Amino acid sequence: MQRDFDSLMNSIFPSADAGEQNEPVTWHPRIDLVESTEAFELAIDLPGVSKDDVTINLHDGVLSISGERMARTLDENDTVVRLERQTGRFYRSFTLSNKIDDTKIEARQENGVLMVRLPKLEESKPRKISII
Helix, strand or coil: CHHHHHHHHHHHCCCCCHHHCCCCCCECCCEEEEECCCEEEEEEECCCCCHHHEEEEEECCEEEEEEEECCCCCCCCCCCCCCCCCCEEEEEEEECCCCECHHHCEEEEECCEEEEEEEECHHHCCCCCCCC
């Protein structure tokens, strides 16, 4: 099911080459993509990541989201029972459809979810044609 979802996302926003980054990526946050008549909206799970630790860039039609989630600092007396949360650098990138108005992209973060809204250009929105 995850492969099907990734395939669907890549058909709309094909992933760009991740080789552009300078540091190795250690994890990829989960992303939901929803399309409405007005916009595409990405919801990116980033619990424990401050908005100051996230970078969103748009360059040559490629939207990239990167950052880092720091590992918990342990005291010398702490004993690790289990560590399951992924930490380190993350990076996701998408080649934007030509239907996107890149001057109106907005981002906000709340409750550990980064929301990126990608409005569609007016000419790409569906419209009803009246019969006269």
